Amino acid sequence: MMRSWLKYAFGICLLICAWQSYAQQIVYPINQHCNVHVLSISSAKTASQNKSPETGWENVKLPDVWDIRWKNYNGGVWYKIDWEWFCEREHSLNQPIVFALDYLNSAGAVYLNKDLLWASQHLQEPLSKSWNMPRYWILPVSGLKPGKNQILVYVNGYAFQNAGLGKITFNNVHENIKHHQKSLWKKRTLFEINAILSATLGILCLVIWLFIRRDNSFGWFALSCLLWLLFISQFLTTETYPYPTTLAAAQANLSFFILYILCFSVYLLRFADRRFPVLEESLFVFSIAVIVGIFFTPLDYAKIVLGTVFLSYASLLVVVYFYLAYLSYKTQKTELYLLIFCLTLIGLFACVDVVRLGNAETASLYQPLSPYTSPVITLFIALILGMRLKRNIQKIEKFNQDLEFRVFEVSEDLKRSMSEKHYLELENVRLQERIHLSHDLHDGLGASLVRSMILVDQNEDEMSNQQFLSMLKLLRDDLRQIIDSGSSIGSKVPENPKVWVAPVRHRFSQLMDEMDIHSRWDFPNEWLIEPNALQCLTLMRVLEESLTNVIKHSQAKNVAVSMQFMQPNQLLLKIQDDGVGFEANSVLEQGMSIGMRSMKMRLERVGGQLKLSSTPGYTLIQAILYFDEANSKMNESS
Template sequence: MMQKSTQYSFKFSKDTVMTVLFMCFMVFSGLFSTASASIPSQNPVDSCQIRVQQIEVAKGNLNQPMQKPTDGWIRLEKLPDRWEKRWPDFHDMAWYKVQFDYACKDPTQAPLSFALENITQSGRIFINDALLWSDLSLQEPASRSQYMPRQWNIASSSLKEGRNILWIQVYGSLTQKSGLGRLEMGINQHVYPIYKNWVLEKRTLAIFNVMICFVVGIFYFLAWFTNREERSFFWYGIINFCWILYSTCYLLSDPLLFSTTTLDRIQNIIFCFYTVAGCIAAWTFVHLSFDRLEKVLWIFFLCASVCLSLSPLPQLNSVIQIFFAIAMLIFLAKCICFPFLAYRSKLPESYLMAGVYLIFIPIALHDAHFVITMEGHPLSPYTGPFTTLALGAVLALRLARNSRQIKQFNKTLSENVYRARAELTESLEKQHQLALENVRLQERIHLSHDLHDGLGGSIVRSMLTLEHNEKIEKPQVMSILKLLRNDLRQVIDSGSSLTSKIPATPVEWAAPIRHRFVQLFEETDIRSKWHFEQQWQTQPSALYCITLTRIAEEALTNILKHSKATQVYVTLRENENGWLVLQIEDNGIGFSPAEVDSGLHVGLQSMRARIERIGGQFQVESQPGRTVIEVMLPFIPDIQQT
């Protein structure tokens, strides 16, 4: 049993840690209020004394659970005790016999207590053959007392002066290190603080860490939902909730619907997943990816899940130890390698995360030594809340940095948008000016074409009339001038095709042209034939009508001027494809079509440009005795002049 001075030193160190916890986590003061009672005065009470004389252990018999062993007792030097080294393949039930001397002059002055750190995994306690306490269930599904410290006050009537025996019946575990934890006996004011420290270490801090993990995990998931590109937030949320599940399995003490071995299988599968998810979270946090290594980790988790789920009970403990050891090695490798990854990433928060992972290494090694030797005290219960809060602080730093980057990006984006808008406005103004200039230029080109095709043709006809008539009277001159005036007015009025009136029939469209040129043809001994359909199969646009008028006038004028023809054929029809076709044929001397392409025939070039501008086709075939000009316009009734 521990000496008193050793107990006081241990108690003082734990109280110091508790004080630091209270200062750091004041918001959870209510949680710690049950574990933070100040230690009463430690002045010894001489009226009552308990002195442990001897502790022994022996194998029990499950067939006769209430019968204490008569032989096979082994004396122990101290507690805690784990019997796997003494009895490697024994997982049934054992009895611990604690012999102590009790002397008390006045039992009313100092109540006596004893506290037990843990029982692996369930059991009973007797005082001098009288049952003091029993777990709810000793058979599967059994209670789990390996993480549940307990304290009992001993009635004076249950003790006798001199030698007393405390019997502790322990039911072993196939997957846990079976045995008995530390035992403390004495007056209540000495035992209670030690019991409170055990509760703090095994229960309160674990529950507190679960609460912090839950809050931090929720924040991680919320951060991930707002920014799906930060996959590390998702994985850190996953590992927080994995640790919650793992700790829940650790904290469960009441019997469940399934056996304790099933719960141990589940707990170790969760730990393997926690290890794999932790590696992926660390890699994604520094924006790195190791696809092959990640596949290896998932294969490890799959193998662990299958083996832990299906291993027979005799081999289950070995399988758990193997995969737990591999998972711990993966965890330590992650903690060791992460600082190098943080250096590669050059991210400020990754350096802080690297510091947290480096802290994990000595804690994990220390706790591994504690589990093996049962010497000292674990550090993870005390450091767990701090490291979890540190991870949350790193999350806050990442979010703060992202927020600053987003703010700076929005500012830069606003400036770029403003600059682009100004440049676009300036560009649109320039385009508007260019468009106006282009419209003016197009209008000039159109006007020149109209003047050439319309008014120019009328002037040529007038000149021919004057050449063939030596005696021109004043009325005839006035008629010619009126005709030129009308043609000029038509050019001006046809500037906007949208306001032009569409002839009701092809005959109506051709009537003015036919009237003008038939008289000229007769004067020059040219016979003309005109063929038009009675109705439009598809009504053309005003632009089509004006364009065809200009083409016909230019072509017929050229025949009068240059062809020396005696016959002219003019037809307007709609072909099988729905195209409007104007064809003008004469039997004149012809010309070379190559001269048209070379630009020697300005009139024909003007006609071709006019037709191509509205999407039509212009074809010329010419040889001595036959010249054909054919114009084809697709049926687009709403076409506009560009």
């Protein structure tokens, strides 16, 4: 009885041991009838990338981070995976087996039964990066042993990067494709989408900043997007180039992260209209010193230094977050509320990532959530731009309304001003016309009246009706000439100077002959420079006024009237007599003679000049007209 009980107990123990041995094996189904059993997974340190060691193997569980058992070990490690496949009795393996590797950190090679399947481009520094690239290999049935098979994986990496080997799977082709696509989505596609969205947002904000320089928050955001692109490029590249070593690449990547945190923090402060010049400058100077220190960090201290710096600058962003939360509570602005909501989501994702990165056991299974932040930021930026656009449109509409009202007011003021100006101009025109009329009456009709009065006074016999009628006709003609002088500008210029002076010469020669005054007239036969009608009329008024003064006041016996062209652009009219003379300075400067002042004003209006010189026995009046060079050349060519 006792022996029977012992037999049963021994059998139960054997069953338990067999079950535990089978439970330690990992089974991967290939199809409904065939499976792969992973018998054991072990690893060993090595100094050779070409040959696996004979001793030193330790059983491990994948995914594996060797820093957990071999602290601060940097170098090569071999992983040995013993496995076998089998099918049910009546079935056979009629499809290839796919061996998939989630990652290896950092560079390595894969062998099947000591035959090379694949190797990284660089197994020595600068090492290739395979931790961000899932891979698989199709193992044909003809290349497999009927019993036990072996896969060797060589890995070269660093402890500060949690070097090791990721999960492995055995599967059929179709199921492996599904699994591989999911792995690509997690490890690469998400980061590619993140990079595209970050680049798009960066370019958009850069363009906005280039057109709106006063809002430099967009410029800081564009710069932070560029630095973020440089930071996440490590998750996409499979080579360490252009950096000389893996450590240098990690140091540069952390430097990009530091600068990104600084620029993004400044952007957040500018978005909230806050500036801390001294603090910001101090942080940038301190960060430059930190970056320099990072590049001088030895390999043995890389893990603790890089991890501490990463967490410190992540904490800086947390401080900015709480400050903005305080501002949003204080100011109660919708834009700040949206910003806090966006940062809260980003912070939750970042906290999960930091926890995973800080734990070596979970770091190998790490699937970062940070790539999902780009869609959140994109939505946030779209909302902010929409709100700002709406606010700007409202400002523009209000400005247009105010501008329309101001334009209406200014238009009314302008109408009143124009009406007043028009009225003043009309009054000024009337006044000028009166002045011109008075001058014309004085110079034209006045001279004719004086001449007629002298004729009547000098005539000793009674004048016949015919003589009086002739005098009145002359006065009438002078009056008509004064009335028509307004249209004299468009009238025809006389053919030559002699034709021009003939009417004046005829009227005054008769009168001077009766007064026993000898006159001499010297005029050229042609116009060397042809004046316009207004200039001809002005010279005629000057001549009439000058001869009238000679007859009235000078008591002269000889009068000489001449015209000369002194220079290519000057015409000179001279009236000279041998009368009693007058004070020329008093006449011009003190305005003692209305006639002289009228002559001076007339000449100045047509660009001329009046010169007087007088002494007893000699008086000279000179009327000078100046012409431009174009007029002179035109007359010379004609």
